[in-house]
Amino acid sequence: MATMTSSETGKAEGGRAKGFRLSPVLISYLQAAPLTLILGGFLLIPILMTGIVSFWDYDFAQMYPDFVTFNYTETLGSWVTWKTYLNTLKFAFLVWAVTLFIGFWVAYFLAFHIRTTAMQMVLFLVCTVPFLTSNIIRMISWIPVLGRNGLVNSALTNAGIVSEPVEWLLYSDFAVVLAMVHLYTLFMVTPIFNTLMRIDKTLVEAARDAGASGWQVLTNVIIPLAKPGMAIGTIFVVTLVMADFSTVQVMSGGQSASVALMMKNQMSLLQYPAAAANAVVLLVLVLLMVAGILRIVDIRKEL
Amino acid sequence: MSKAAQIDIASVSKIYGTTTAVHAISLKIPAGTYCCLLGPSGCGKTSTLRMIAGHESISSGDIRLGNAVVTDLPPARRGTAMMFQSYALFPHLDLVDNVAFSLKMKGVSKDERHAKALDMLKLMQLEAYATRRPAQLSGGQQQRVALARALITDPEALLLDEPLSALDPFLKIRMRAELKKLQTSLGITFVHVTHSQEEAMALADLIVVMNDGRIEQAAHPRMVFERPATAFVARFMGDHNVISGRVIESSENMLKLSVPAGGEFLATNTGAAGLTDSADIAVRTDRVRIGEPSEKGLGFTGSVTNVEYRGSSVKLSVNGAGVEDFTAILSDTAFFANRVKVGEAIPLCWNREDVVVLGRLKH
Numbered sequence: 001m002a003t004m005t006s007s008e009t010g011k012a013e014g015g016r017a018k019g020f021r022l023s024p025v026l027i028s029y030l031q032a033a034p035l036t037l038i039l040g041g042f043l044l045i046p047i048l049m050t051g052i053v054s055f056w057d058y059d060f061a062q063m064y065p066d067f068v069t070f071n072y073t074e075t076l077g078s079w080v081t082w083k084t085y086l087n088t089l090k091f092a093f094l095v096w097a098v099t100l101f102i103g104f105w106v107a108y109f110l111a112f113h114i115r116t117t118a119m120q121m122v123l124f125l126v127c128t129v130p131f132l133t134s135n136i137i138r139m140i141s142w143i144p145v146l147g148r149n150g151l152v153n154s155a156l157t158n159a160g161i162v163s164e165p166v167e168w169l170l171y172s173d174f175a176v177v178l179a180m181v182h183l184y185t186l187f188m189v190t191p192i193f194n195t196l197m198r199i200d201k202t203l204v205e206a207a208r209d210a211g212a213s214g215w216q217v218l219t220n221v222i223i224p225l226a227k228p229g230m231a232i233g234t235i236f237v238v239t240l241v242m243a244d245f246s247t248v249q250v251m252s253g254g255q256s257a258s259v260a261l262m263m264k265n266q267m268s269l270l271q272y273p274a275a276a277a278n279a280v281v282l283l284v285l286v287l288l289m290v291a292g293i294l295r296i297v298d299i300r301k302e303l
Numbered sequence: 304m305s306k307a308a309q310i311d312i313a314s315v316s317k318i319y320g321t322t323t324a325v326h327a328i329s330l331k332i333p334a335g336t337y338c339c340l341l342g343p344s345g346c347g348k349t350s351t352l353r354m355i356a357g358h359e360s361i362s363s364g365d366i367r368l369g370n371a372v373v374t375d376l377p378p379a380r381r382g383t384a385m386m387f388q389s390y391a392l393f394p395h396l397d398l399v400d401n402v403a404f405s406l407k408m409k410g411v412s413k414d415e416r417h418a419k420a421l422d423m424l425k426l427m428q429l430e431a432y433a434t435r436r437p438a439q440l441s442g443g444q445q446q447r448v449a450l451a452r453a454l455i456t457d458p459e460a461l462l463l464d465e466p467l468s469a470l471d472p473f474l475k476i477r478m479r480a481e482l483k484k485l486q487t488s489l490g491i492t493f494v495h496v497t498h499s500q501e502e503a504m505a506l507a508d509l510i511v512v513m514n515d516g517r518i519e520q521a522a523h524p525r526m527v528f529e530r531p532a533t534a535f536v537a538r539f540m541g542d543h544n545v546i547s548g549r550v551i552e553s554s555e556n557m558l559k560l561s562v563p564a565g566g567e568f569l570a571t572n573t574g575a576a577g578l579t580d581s582a583d584i585a586v587r588t589d590r591v592r593i594g595e596p597s598e599k600g601l602g603f604t605g606s607v608t609n610v611e612y613r614g615s616s617v618k619l620s621v622n623g624a625g626v627e628d629f630t631a632i633l634s635d636t637a638f639f640a641n642r643v644k645v646g647e648a649i650p651l652c653w654n655r656e657d658v659v660v661l662g663r664l665k666h
Contacts, residue, residue, distance in 0.1 A: 128394045205358050206391035210381030210405035210456065220407070 031240075044153030047283070054276035063272055070150055071277035081262070081278075083196055085285075087233040088258045091173075095180045099237050100230060102181070103188025107229075108222070110189075111196035113205075124193065139179050145169040171253030179251045184240055185206070188233035196222070231297035235290055242286050306490045307335040307457035308382060310355060315364035320653040324350045325517040327364065332509060334369075337486050337493045343539070349527070350378035352496045356385040356462045361529035365571045369459060375517065379405070384458035388465045390449040392437035398424060399433045402451045406444060409477045423451040443474045450485070465501060472507075477489060479505055480598035500540050504528065512536050517664060534661045537585040544629050545661070558660055559600060566624030570602030570658040583661040589616075590657035591631035595650050602652030605629065607645050619643070621651060 022030070057066040075081050106127070115118045129140055129201040145151045153165040158185045168174055199222065245260035259282050266275040310332040314371035317325040325347040333339045340348040340458020355366055365374045373381040393401050400407070400419045402490035406416035424430045427447040437445055444468060451463055466474045466482070484504050485494045498505055503510050504524045510533070511521040521534035531537035534545050546568055548560035558572040560582055569582045596602030617638040619631045631651055643649050 092663070200389065201559060202387045202391040204391055206379075206385075206387055206393075206452075207376045207404070207408075209356065209385045210452070211408045212404075213408075216408055220404070223391060299606060 005075065017222050020222055050279050053202045053273050054280050055256075056273040056276075058271060058273045072272045072281075075274065075277050075281060081154045084152065084257045084262050085224060086244060086261055087256060090174060091180065091244075091258065092238050094177045095184060095241050096234060096237050098177065098181045099185045099188040100234065102185050103192055103233055104226070104230070106185070107193035109194050109225075110193055112198075114224075128188060130182075131186065135183060136250075138183065139194065139247055142179055142251065143170060144180070145174055164222065171251070171255060173252065173256055175251040176248055179247050180244065187236035187240065188230075191232035191236070191289045192226055195226050199225050200221040227297045228299045231299050234293055236294075238289055239286055242282065242289075306459055309334040309367075310492060310494065311367040312351070312355070312458060312539075313365045315354060315366060316349070316362045317347070317354060318340045318362040324516055324598055324623070325354070328513075328516075328518050330511060330518060330521055332492060332494065334492055335490050336508045337483065338495065338509040338511060340494065340513060341498070341500060341503040341505035341539075343498060346513045347516040348498075348511075348513045348540075349419055352385075352494060353625050354459075354493060357381050357385055358385070369531065373521060379408075379528075382459040383462055384456050384460075384637045385462045386449050386453045386455035386464065388468060390437075390445050390469075392445060392448055392452070394437055397434050397436055398429060398440075398448055401437065401448060402455055404452060404563045418452075419455060423455050424448075427451045433471075437498055443478055446470065446478060447481075454489070454589075457555070458491065460494060460514045461486075463493065463495045465496055465498070466615050467497070468501075469478070475502075482506065486657045511540060514539070519664060530659055532662050533664060534583040534585070535659055539585075542588050543659075544588055544626075544630075545583055546586065546626055547581065547583045548625075549582055550582050558582065558584075564624035564625045566603045567600050568603075568658075569598065569655065570660050571655060572660065583663075585598050585659045585661055586653055587657050588618075589632040591609055591629075591633075591651050591653050592637070593631075593633070593649050594652050596652035598655070601655055602650060603629075606648050607643055610643070610645060621649070623648075645651070 042293060044206040045150040053063065053068050053070055055069065056071075062179050110120055110123055114123060143150070146155070148165045148167070148170070150170070153162075154263055156162045157165060176285040186233060204217055205224075207221050243260050245258055245264050247257055248261050249264075259278065263278050263282075266272075266278065310330075312328060312330040312332075313402075314329050315325060316323065316327045325518060328347075328351065340351060342348045350359055355368075355378060357373070361374050365372055367373065368382055371382075373383075378385070393404065399417055402423050403411075403416040404419035406419060407659040411419075421430060424433055427450060429447055429451070430443060432440060432444065436510055437448060440448065446469075449467035450464075463482075467478055470478060476662070479502060482493070482495075486631040493502075495506060507524055509521060510524050510527045512519045512527060514535045520527055521533075521538045522530075527536060528540055528542075531540060531543060534547070537543040537545050546560065546562060548568065550558065550559045551567070552559035556572055558570045560568045560570070562568065568584060588600050591664060594602075603626065605626070607622040608621055608622050608628070609618075609620040611618040611620075615635055617633050619633065619638075621629045621631060623629070631650070
């Protein structure tokens with residue numbers, strides 16, 4: 001068999017000998033090259049460089065190639081770092097909880113209460129309309145709404161509900177969480193909607209046939225089957241919140257901190273190795289969180 | 304084991320927007336009957352089943368199960384259980400939890416419902432797979448799980464929506480026998496939707512042939528096969544030649560038809576319903592012989608258009624006397640004793656008792 005195949009290929013190549021032919025091995029490498037270059041150039045090398053720089057020495061003006069560990073010991077030894085991490089985790093948890101709640105119900109409404117596929121698509125596109133403007137603009141547009149003389153406060157004072165403007169609406173943790181929820185809910189809606197659409201509607205009928213109430217159908221059938229979508233949404237939201245600095249800076253008015261904001265500050269002081277060490281710690285933490293989520297929920301069916 | 308209930312459907316209609324899927328059908332299914340709803344797709348058989356189950360609202364009319372009117376009751380309170388076409392097993396639960404699902408919904412404690420579910424799985428010979436997920440089972444096993452899940456509620460009637468359509472032909476025949484055995488041992492009413500007349504003949508005590516949202520005939524399989532009520536039934540059940548023509552003579556026990564541009568055919572007038580000046584008659588394909596008819600009108604001469612060898616029998620297609628594609632099934636011995644070829648002209652005949660006058664539905 002093998003000899004026959006080789007003699008046949010030999011004949012075929014003999015027939016086309018005049019043309020320029022690449023060897024099959026080279027063709028495979030060429031086909032894999034573009035993705036390798038992109039992933040290598042934009043993902044692998046930057047991560048490697050961050051890792052390397054995190055061990056370098058630095059002063060107020062320059063970095064010195066070296067192998068020192070004080071970037072890590074300083075980062076992990078400072079209570080400011082720990083507080084900032086806790087604060088970031090708090091944001092991540094709050095935003096995750098709120099986006100999961102809102103995201104699930106929006107997806108549920110779209111998947112189970114809208115009857116026609118056309119209407120589902122229209123409403124889903126409506127959800128994406130805010131994404132036609134930039135993150136920063138959507139964030140800043142909260143300021144006239146939440147500010148001291150903003151829409152909410154003037155409505156409340158004019159209605160006589162409060163005597164003086166509510167202070168915690170803007171430049172507070174509340175404002176940060178609100179803006180993040182606004183920015184990231186769609187990342188939760190999309191994967192959950194995707195899983196809900198794949199649930200066989202006869203499963204709901206079968207559950208009803210077995211005597212399940214609407215609530216029991218939800219808790220026993222729909223939510224368990226929506227878990228992979230929730231996990232993917234959770235990964236999106238958690239990683240986005242953990243890496244966010246602009247929302248925290250703008251919406252807290254500089255009163256709250258996040259890990260990424262801390263890194264940004266270090267970089268503006270030209271403390272690149274310290275920021276790199278911080279980045280490595282954050283990367284490890286986020287990867288651990290993602291690994292944890294994947295251990296709890298099997299998302300392979302969704303990919 | 305459990306009590307069976309009679310199902311009484313009283314002029315039930317189903318209207319979707321402007322289309323009527325089921326036209327005021329009435330049907331009594333006696334307790335403990337294996338009933339098959341048979342018809343082509345879109346004939347309203349599944350809508351009827353789903354209305355009995357309570358998964359489809361009833362536009363008008365009433366359904367009674369036993370002595371209770373169940374028209375407006377939710378599915379779980381009707382005493383019916385449904386087995387879905389795709390089985391609709393919960394993919395995230397193992398077999399025990401799938402089977403115990405309805406008990407969990409009722410709030411039965413975990414130990415009790417698991418014990419009951421295991422008993423049910425034992426009955427279906429699936430106890431070895433109790434901790435597996437549905438996706439890890441074969442089609443036949445999944446079907447048995449679906450049966451176990453439906454039967455654990457101890458229903459008075461089991462409703463099956465094309466239960467065998469997802470199985471391969473061999474498994475289909477095996478599961479068919481199991482269904483029949485199960486129905487006999489449980490003694491409850493089964494209502495089974497199918498589009499396969501073979502399946503319905505093999506299983507049913509009562510075949511309900513439906514077409515276009517109406518019941519064409521509801522009778523014992525033998526009755527449906529030997530005395531089809533309408534041309535639709537005769538054609539759908541197969542093994543009948545349907546001849547349509549104008550009535551030219553009609554007396555107490557005799558009916559004479561004339562086919563346009565063709566011959567005349569004779570039948571025994573049974574007073575079938577809905578006849579005016581035209582009528583349909585059916586001739587069993589396996590009762591047709593080659594030979595001169597004993598009486599004029601009980602046969603014709605036509606040319607053979609096709610010969611199909613089927614092992615124990617041979618199928619001839621014959622055109623002639625204004626009749627297209629008339630089928631005659633001859634036994635192999637009869638055929639090979641006197642072979643005919645395509646294009647040959649042959650006389651065909653049959654006996655008077657093999658002709659059935661078909662009625663027409665009043666719409």
